[in-house]
Amino acid sequence: MVDFNLNQAALTRKKIKGIIILGVICLFGFVMLIPFLWMISTSLKISTEVFATPPQWIPWPPQWINYLSAWAPKGLPETFNTYLKNTLIITFFNTLGAIVSSSFVAFGFARLRFKGRDFLFILLLGTMMIPVQVTMIPQFILFRSLGWIDTFLPLIVPNFFAISAFNVFLLRQFFMTLPPELDEAALIDGCSYFDIYWRIIMPLSWPVVATIAVFSFVYNWNDFLNPLIYLNSSQNFTLALGLQTFTTVYGSSYHLMMAASMLMLLPIIVVFFIGQKYFIEGIATTGLKG
Amino acid sequence: MKSSQLESVWGYIFIFPWILGLLFFTAGPIIASMLLSFCEWDLITPIKWVGFQNYIKMFTQDPRFWKSLYNTFFYTAMSVPLQLVAGLTIAVLMNQQVRFIKVFRTLFYLPSVTAGVASSIIWMWLFNPDVGLINYFLSMFGIHGPLWLASEFWAKPVYVIMSLWGVGGGMLIYLAGLQSIPAALYEAASIDGANSFQKFIHVTLPMLSPIIFFNLVILVIQSFQIFTQAYVMSGGSGAPADSTLFYVVYLYQMGFRFHQMGYASALAWILFLIILGATLLLFRFSGWVHYEGNTKGK
Numbered sequence: 001m002v003d004f005n006l007n008q009a010a011l012t013r014k015k016i017k018g019i020i021i022l023g024v025i026c027l028f029g030f031v032m033l034i035p036f037l038w039m040i041s042t043s044l045k046i047s048t049e050v051f052a053t054p055p056q057w058i059p060w061p062p063q064w065i066n067y068l069s070a071w072a073p074k075g076l077p078e079t080f081n082t083y084l085k086n087t088l089i090i091t092f093f094n095t096l097g098a099i100v101s102s103s104f105v106a107f108g109f110a111r112l113r114f115k116g117r118d119f120l121f122i123l124l125l126g127t128m129m130i131p132v133q134v135t136m137i138p139q140f141i142l143f144r145s146l147g148w149i150d151t152f153l154p155l156i157v158p159n160f161f162a163i164s165a166f167n168v169f170l171l172r173q174f175f176m177t178l179p180p181e182l183d184e185a186a187l188i189d190g191c192s193y194f195d196i197y198w199r200i201i202m203p204l205s206w207p208v209v210a211t212i213a214v215f216s217f218v219y220n221w222n223d224f225l226n227p228l229i230y231l232n233s234s235q236n237f238t239l240a241l242g243l244q245t246f247t248t249v250y251g252s253s254y255h256l257m258m259a260a261s262m263l264m265l266l267p268i269i270v271v272f273f274i275g276q277k278y279f280i281e282g283i284a285t286t287g288l289k290g
Numbered sequence: 291m292k293s294s295q296l297e298s299v300w301g302y303i304f305i306f307p308w309i310l311g312l313l314f315f316t317a318g319p320i321i322a323s324m325l326l327s328f329c330e331w332d333l334i335t336p337i338k339w340v341g342f343q344n345y346i347k348m349f350t351q352d353p354r355f356w357k358s359l360y361n362t363f364f365y366t367a368m369s370v371p372l373q374l375v376a377g378l379t380i381a382v383l384m385n386q387q388v389r390f391i392k393v394f395r396t397l398f399y400l401p402s403v404t405a406g407v408a409s410s411i412i413w414m415w416l417f418n419p420d421v422g423l424i425n426y427f428l429s430m431f432g433i434h435g436p437l438w439l440a441s442e443f444w445a446k447p448v449y450v451i452m453s454l455w456g457v458g459g460g461m462l463i464y465l466a467g468l469q470s471i472p473a474a475l476y477e478a479a480s481i482d483g484a485n486s487f488q489k490f491i492h493v494t495l496p497m498l499s500p501i502i503f504f505n506l507v508i509l510v511i512q513s514f515q516i517f518t519q520a521y522v523m524s525g526g527s528g529a530p531a532d533s534t535l536f537y538v539v540y541l542y543q544m545g546f547r548f549h550q551m552g553y554a555s556a557l558a559w560i561l562f563l564i565i566l567g568a569t570l571l572l573f574r575f576s577g578w579v580h581y582e583g584n585t586k587g588k
Contacts, residue, residue: 018388034416038416104307113294113301114298130320134323135320138322160307161308161311187293193296194300218403224406224517257411258415264408273396
C-alpha cells in the first residue's frame with residue numbers, strides 16, 4: 001500500500017515536471033515564431049493598419065494584393081520574375097556542380113590508393129581554415145580580367161571544381177563506410193573505376209548527396225556577398241540582391257517589404273520541410289554546419 | 291599497366307578537378323592576396339609595390355580600422371557566450387521526452403536556415419523604434435524603448451539579439467552530443483543520490499564539453515565574419531556613426547567601393563591572423579574539455 005502511494009506520488013511529480021517542460025518549450029517556440037508570424041501578419045495589411053497601436057495581429061480583410069504589388073514593384077526596373085529566374089539558374093547549376101565535382105573528387109580520396117593522397121587530403125582540409133575574405137579579392141581580379149563581371153560565371157564556375165572542402169569531406173567520410181569488397185568484385189567483373197563511382201558508389205550514397213543538395217540550395221538561395229560583388233545590372237540580380245534594392249526604395253512600406261521577404265523565404269521553408277531529415281542527419285553525423 | 295599503377299592514374303584523374311580548383315580559386319588567390327597586401331592598386335593606375343605601408347597605415351593612421359575591429363570584438367564577446375548558453379538550453383529541452391518534440395526541433399532550427407536578407411528585413415521591422423513590435427512590448431512594462439538601429443549605443447545589441455534567433459544549428463550539434471551520452475552514467479549518478487541539477491553539472495557538462503568547445507570555435511569564427519545582416523540593415527554604410535561598421539563590412543567597402551585592392555587584401559590577412567589567433571587561444575585554454583577515453587586528463 002505504501003509502495004503504491006509512493007509510485008503514485010512519483011508519477012504525479014513526473015507528470016507535473018513534463019507539463020512544466022512542455023510549457024517552457026511552448027513559450028520559447030512561440031518567441032522563435034513571432035518574427036515569422038509578424039511578417040505574415042504585416043504582409044497582409046493596408047498601410048494604415050501597419051502603423052496601428054496597439055499592433056493588430058489579424059489583418060482583416062487580408063490584403064493579398066500586397067504580394068502582387070511586391071512582385072512587380074512600381075518604380076523599379078525589374079520584377080521578381082527576373083530575380084527568381086536568375087536565382088533558380090544560379091542555384092541549380094551550383095547545386096549540380098557541387099554534387100558532381102565533390103563526389104568525383106571524394107571518390108578518389110576515399111577509394112583509390114595513390115602517392116601523396118593523404119598529404120593532399122590534409123591540404124584540402126587545411127583550405128577550410130582560410131576565410132573567404134582572403135581569396136575574395138584575387139578571385140575578383142581574376143574574373144574581372146576574364147571579362148566575367150556582371151555575368152553568372154564567377155558565381156557558378158568555381159562550384160564545378162570541388163571548391164567546397166566541406167562537401168568533399170562529407171562525401172569522403174560516407175564513401176569510406178561502404179565495404180571495399182564492392183569495388184573488388186566490380187573490378188573482377190570488368191568494371192572501370194568510373195563505373196564503380198557512377199554505377200555502384202553513387203547510387204548507394206543518395207542520402208548524403210541529398211544532404212549536400214539541400215545545404216547547397218539553401219546556401220545559394222541566401223547568398224548575398226558573392227552576388228553583391230559580381231552582379232551590377234538589375235536584370236542580373238538574384239532574389240537576395242533584388243530584395244535589398246527593394247528595401248532601399250520601399251523602406252517605409254513595411255507591408256510590401258514583408259510580402260517581398262515572405263516571397264523569398266517561402267521556397268526555403270518548403271525545401272526545409274521536405275528535406276529536414278537530411279539537414280538534421282547531415283549536421284548530426286558530421287557535427288558541422290553547412 | 292599493372293593494376294596498382296592503373297589505380298594511381300585513376301586516383302589522380304578523380305581528384306584532378308579539385309587540383310585545378312585549388313590552383314585557380316584557392317592556392318593561387320592566397321599567394322596573390324599575400325602579394326597584393328604589399329601593393330597599392332586601384333584597378334586602373336599601374337600596380338605599385340609599397341612594402342609594409344598598408345599594414346603600417348592600418349595600425350597607425352586608420353581610425354575606421356580600429357572602430358571596425360572594436361565593433362567586431364564587441365559583437366563576438368556579447369553574442370558568442372549568449373549563443374552558447376541559449377543553444378545548450380534549447381538542446382537540453384529538446385532532449386526531453388515530451389509530445390510533438392520533433393515539431394519543436396524543426397521550429398527551433400528553421401530560423402538558422404532562413405538567415406539572410408529577408409530575415410534582416412524582418413528584424414529591421416521588429417526593431418523599428420516608433421511602431422516596431424519590440425518597443426511596443428517594452429512599452430507594456432512602461433519602458434520607453436531605445437532607437438535601436440538609429441542609436442550609436444543600441445545598434446550593436448540588435449545584432450546580438452538577432453544572433454540568438456539563429457541558434458538552431460548549434461542546438462542540433464548539442465542534441466546529437468546529448469543523445470550519445472550513455473544512459474548508464476545517469477543511472478549510476480541516480481544510485482549515488484544525485485538530483486537533476488547535479489547530474490547536469492557532473493555528467494552532462496563534462497560529457498558534452500568537446501561539443502561545447504567545437505561550437506565555441508565555430509561561433510567565434512562565424513562572429514568575426516558577420517556581414518550580410520550588417521550590410522542590409524545599415525545599407526552597407528555601418529551607420530550610425532560607424533557603430534555597425536563590422537570588420538568584413540569595412541573590408542568590403544575598401545575593396546569593392548573604393549577599389550583599394552591592396553589595402554583590402556591586407557585587411558583580409560589581418561582578419562585571418564585574428565581568427566587563427568583566437569582559435570589557437572581557445573585550444574590553448576581548452577583544459578576544461580573532457581575527452582572520454584583519455585585517462586591522463588588533458
